[in-house]
Amino acid sequence: MRSVLRSHWLYVALTAVLAIVVAVWAVPDLRERSWFAYAPGGGPGLTPPLPSLSPDLFLFPASAQIVLLAVGVCLLVQIYSTAYLGHHRRYRSYALVIVLFLVAMIAVVGTTNLWVLLVGWEVMGLCSYLLIGHEWETGEARAGAAKAFLVTRIADLGLVLAILVIGETYGTYDLIGALPFEGEARNTTAIGLLVLVAVVGKSAQFPLHSWLPDAMPGPTPITALIHAATMVAAGVYLAARMLPFYADSAIALTAMAVVAGITMLMGAVFALVQTDLKRALAWSTVSQLALMFAAVAASDPEAGLDHLVAHGAFKALLFLGCGCLMHAVGTSALSAMGGLRRPMPVTFWTMTIGFAALAGIVPTAGFFTKDSVLHALRGATDGDGALASGTAWTLLVVALVTSFVTAAYATRLWLLAFFGPAPAEQPGVVAPDPHEAPWAMTGPLVVLAVATFALSIGQPLHLGTGVLSTAVAVAGAGAVLLAWRRGSALSWAPAPLAGELGLDRPFTHWIPALVRPVSRTVVDLDRDAVDVYPRGGASAVGLVSRGLGLVQSRDVQRYATVLAAGVLVLVVVGVVAS
């Protein structure tokens, strides 16, 4: 029994069983484009019931895709982890938390009960906290985990309030039961903005973006899981699923468009200047998620979710490949890499496919789905939807610029990791001998590389935007290649960009600088000010008792004097009164 529990494959098998169950459940729903006679409980104006956690499983076609992506990536991550972390003494708790993570993601995507969704949503936050902090001996991991949990949980209050508002508005906490019909939506701006707060935190969008890159001390397979298929993906999923509640609200959609526009360009530019492969990929996720939010803001959630699925495949591929590189050279710093294409052919070829998909090169899935997003933005520029025409045009231009930068940084990372000379040997340090990772790590890479192509089957092709985006991507990649051929080291990091514009300062400096003195003041006040009345009461009682104590002086003469004086006074009073 004990040896079975220690076996790594037990957890893989557990995940596999979960994956098979989900597949049996979800695959039939993939093509089902409508739902039948659904009887909603509640209704506008009714008091919503007290919360309950009945599972209410139900899959929309798009959620079926996402749940399949989640179980698929999770299974691959579990297989990969047997080799990557199997020797770790806390492998067991690690693998179990991954399973819990997956269950939470299934709960978010597979239910119509908003409370179940919320539970899954926050349990995912807890799991990512535990997993990012897996190496809790190191200060970086502790800080990254704490930041991730704090930022996401505080933003999650937005979702709690959004659910409350939905309940009060539509009289039910059932996602389908509350789904408003055309033109009947109410409180759209409030719900939209609250949902936006929640997803901005969960999906690491501006201004709550900095936890995601700081979560990099977590084990690399976990990073793949969080970035590709669970945590941050849930944010996009939620924004898309809730869209009917705020589709009429120009304010909410414009706010989302602004957030997406700022984030996508910022993330891409930060990815371009990183010196660490893993952190660069993290910024790339931030930027790509913003692209999906842009599609949602342009009222085309389908395009956003398609890109989410494609991105899940190629970003999982890239992170797992990054793990192979780290396995080989012992660090994720780009300076330690270079020339790795010969010793690590499988990693090289699969990651090449991943980078191509990230840059949006034909015929990877990344090309088609990014194309759909751009097409959706182009469609929104006519100003018929809730988004103003000018906003949509701006967003489209920003997205194209982002595509350019994305192609550039993808090429840069690819070149720096796999081409060029191997890093010079430091004197006195034994250089690691890079070698290909074991099959349990390369196998998932191959599967994901195949998926990166396979997912493009059946995707729509929009010729005009396709040609344009290909031209932009080729220009971005070409610019970097040209610089590389001219002998540039491809390290551009002007001071403000290297510090990531100081956007993290509010979280690392200002808020702690505010909370610490306030809490110390509160403790002091609690001791010295609030506690005054009991202590004042005590000293008042003390005074009175001392005053009364004076009277009892054990001095018989004084007692007699007082007695005599009293008798005299009484006699006088008595005489005068009579």
Place this chain on the structure above:
Amino acid sequence: VIVAALAVPFAIGLLLIAGRAHLSGRMAAWLGAAAMTASLALYVVIWAGRDAGTYAAGAVDAPWIEPLGARLQLGVTVISWPFALMTAFIGILCCLWLVATDTAPSLVGLVLVISASALGVFSSLDALLLFVFFELALIPMWFVIAWWGSAGSRRAATRFLLFTVAGSALLLVGIVIASLHGSSLEIINLRTTTVAAVLITLGFAVKTPIVPLHTWLPDAHSAAPTVGSVLLAAVFLKLGTYGLLVFVAPSDHVADIAPYLAIAGAIGIVWSGFACYAQDDLKRLIAYSSIGHMGFVVFAISTRSEVGLAAAVFGSVAHGLVTGLLFFAAGSLKDRFGTASIAAIGRGLYGRMPWLAVTLVLAAVASLGLPGLAGFWGELLSLRAAYEVGEVLTKPVAWTGLGLALLGIALTTAYFVRAIRLLAQGEPVPHVGDRDLGRREVVVMGALVLAIVVLGLAPQLLLDLYEPTSIAVAP
């Protein structure tokens, strides 16, 4: 039946105190656990046999002090049932916790008397009877804190006693005024005036405690022995919230008090959040976090709505379980290291005592209100009650409180994350006291973890009592 449910723990408790010289501590603790289990079983029997027509199950009515009109009226109502159940459950666990060779039999006896008195409060339908039980619980608690506490416990115990006795005096005057205006001393027949309502509120506010009447609590909690802290947090504070629920919430004059109650509760949430962030003593930290949780309950009560009632009951019960677990975990640490100072216990508990660390983290996560664990639903319903404003508050007051409560939730997350970071995580520095959970600790904490998870995943178990259709019987 209900008399037996109260008499068994009382009798066994007094017996243990009287016969303390003839018994081993282990034996006494088993006996105590058996007595509390019997009491719990009897309460379940009473509740299972309830009659739909009456508001109190298993009601008993006998003459007591005729000239005053006070009667021995006992029964279990839809509000008191969860409180009684939780009290008996915590009582059993406290006795099981004491199954150790170094236990004094009289401590077990006092635990039983305290639990039985609290059960008496929750079962009284007569205001004077409730007051008697309310006072009866105090003195044994003074002994528990003063005799079995850590250094400085005598002072903390006396402070606790003086605060609550002062509160009780106000409460008694309030009850007398209310009974003069009402038709009898039965709680549902009381008619409060504004003065009476204010006095009663103040009396229970000391016990709950509501900021700024809370300064006795951190001292008492940090000085008390483990079972003392658990009983204080899980049971004693509930006497306050229960009193507010049955006396103040139905009062005709609640509208005069509610805004102050709401704001005091909401400020308490934020205040305790900040205070916790700067604590080094783990037990003090948990004590302050209790003030925050009670803030949510008080805030919910002040809305005087059905949702607020459900929030208050759920929040009270969940707080009893979660904070009970936190105090048991902190108590295990104090047993090992002789101190609850976070700095002295040191870092890396995950590595040094994995199961204890995991239990502590789970309790912390439940306490910060993670959805899916018991702590969440009470807070959530409080937020909803505030969002709906309720019958007596105005929208600005309710929504201000809502905003403060949200800030408080953020702070709660922050201070628990800080505590986890300082205690559970970090480079482990081994200590001679390092020892993972013993069997007794596994049983007690396991039972609480189970209860927290079950109540977190199936809040309907409790909330079904308060679905608007079944609420008509509430007093």
